[in-house]
Amino acid sequence: xxxxxxxxxxxxxxxxxxxxxxxxxxxxxxxxxxxxxxxxxxxxxxxxxxxxxxxxxxxxxxxxxxxxxxxxxxxxxxxxxxxxxxxxxxxxxxxxxxxxxxxxxxxxxxxxxxxxxxxxxxxxxxxxxxxxxxxxxxxxxxxxxxxxxxxxxxxxxxxxxxxxxxxxxxxxxxxxxxxxxxxxxxxxxxxxxxxxxxxxxxxxxxxxxxxxxxxxxxxxxxxxxxxxxxxxxxxxxxxxxxxxxxxxxxxxxxxxxxxxxxxxxxxxxxxxxxxxxxxxxxxxxxxxxxxx
Ligand SMILES: Nc1ncnc2c1ncn2[C@@H]1O[C@H](COP(=O)(O)OP(=O)(O)OP(=O)(O)O)[C@@H](O)[C@H]1O
Numbered sequence: 060x061x062x063x064x065x066x067x068x069x070x071x072x073x074x075x076x077x078x079x080x081x082x083x084x085x086x087x088x089x090x091x092x093x094x095x096x097x098x099x100x101x102x103x104x105x106x107x108x109x110x111x112x113x114x115x116x117x118x119x120x121x122x123x124x125x126x127x128x129x130x131x132x133x134x135x136x137x138x139x140x141x142x143x144x145x146x147x148x149x150x151x152x153x154x155x156x157x158x159x160x161x162x163x164x165x166x167x168x169x170x171x172x173x174x175x176x177x178x179x180x181x182x183x184x185x186x187x188x189x190x191x192x193x194x195x196x197x198x199x200x201x202x203x204x205x206x207x208x209x210x211x212x213x214x215x216x217x218x219x220x221x222x223x224x225x226x227x228x229x230x231x232x233x234x235x236x237x238x239x240x241x242x243x244x245x246x247x248x249x250x251x252x253x254x255x256x257x258x259x260x261x262x263x264x265x266x267x268x269x270x271x272x273x274x275x276x277x278x279x280x281x282x283x284x285x286x287x288x289x290x291x292x293x294x295x296x297x298x299x300x301x302x303x304x305x306x307x308x309x310x311x312x313x314x315x316x317x318x319x320x321x322x323x324x325x326x327x328x329x330x331x332x333x334x335x336x337x338x339x340x341x342x343x344x345x346x347x348x349x350x351x
Contacts, residue, residue: 071101071137072270073125073238078134078144080117080124094120096294097134102238105268109285109302111275113317117294118274122240125272126160127151139237156186159231163243165223169215175201175226176211182233200229204259221252228259238270245280257284278321282306290314 078098081091095117102108110118123129125136127146136144138158146154162168169178176197183193201210204225215223224244231239241260245253261284263269275281281288285302290311298311309315316337 070103072104072139073102073272074135074137075100075121075125076135076137078121078124078136079132080120080129081132082129094294095124098291098294098296099134100289100296100299102270102272104237105264105270106286107264107271107273107284109273109275109281109288110291111278111281111288111317112291113276116291118276118291119242120294121291122160122242122272122274125240126158155182156234157237158240159234159236159238160240160242161224161227161231161244164247165220165227166247168227169223169230171215174212174214175206175218178215178226179211179230179233182230186234196233200233203232203263204229219252220248221256224248224252224256225259228256228263232263232267232269235267236269238272240272240274242274243276244273246275246277253280260284278306278318290317 076099078095079093080095081093084090084092098117098121100108100110110121112118120129124131124144125138127143131144134144135142138154143150143154169175173181176194179197179200180188180190180193183196184190188196197211198208201208206222206225206229210218210222210226215226218226224247228244244260245256248256257280260271264271271284273281273284282302287300288298288302288305289296290298290305290309290313292313298305298309298314300310305314306318309318
């Protein structure tokens with residue numbers, strides 16, 4: 060049985076319904092590969108929906124579809140009450156105010172030849188701020204992500220991975236968006252730095268009521284940041300619900316397998332868990348077949 064919420068809440072900020080995305084396969088006669096096979100979920104204002112699943116399950120593709128970076132074959136994406144799945148480029152530019160993204164890799168997501176100040180000012184100037192206003196706001200943004208004011212004059216290579224990710228977060232927040240797609244924002248960072256970046260995201264949410272669609276393969280991260288969790292496997296959501304419940308009493312065998320495959324310190328326990336996860340994964344080889 061697929062475990063999902065019965066109805067979409069009327070107050071959804073982002074609503075994705077029956078989303079299908081496919082890519083051309085190798086060989087001109089080969090059928091297209093369907094990567095998302097009817098994905099539905101909602102994100103409410105001010106909440107974090109964690110999207111968790113193993114590598115290749117389609118998590119990043121969902122985020123890219125919401126951002127208009129991959130074509131949608133069918134289904135709908137609604138943001139703040141407006142359909143955006145076929146948005147024009149002018150509409151996309153306008154959406155940039157309310158819908159932002161933080162990518163995984165802080166080493167490639169910032170332009171290496173632009174100062175941090177210019178990087179943060181760019182979206183502000185592009186949306187009508189004066190140079191003076193932008194300069195003031197850059198100072199506020201740096202303070203907000205706990206970076207010193209003199210960071211504005213420096214280049215990305217002068218910063219650590221965690222600091223760069225804080226710059227990327229500041230850039231995403233520059234226009235005071237309503238939703239930020241966080242695509243594995245801490246998976247390139249060491250554990251201590253992960254925690255400081257996650258704490259920062261939570262702090263910002265508490266202050267600004269921004270919503271996050273938080274993509275990760277890491278259950279402990281998803282448990283830490285999310286209000287609700289959607290578990291994706293092979294391009295289908297197999298379970299959605301309250302983060303605490305999904306991560307402590309998962310209903311779907313695949314979620315249980317995912318939990319068992321999370322690393323633990325004890326090697327024997329790790330082996331036992333891996334075997335149990337393998338057995339559960341074998342039970343759920345055909346996720347579509349047991350859809351209720
Ligand atoms: N532009 C593309 N062209 C062809 N195939 C693609 C494209 N983008 C993604 N895919 C394929 O779609 C599938 C899902 O990829 P996606 O990156 O969404 O997974 P993921 O769950 O985010 O994985 P990871 O955690 O490893 O990033 C993969 O098999 C991937 O190879």
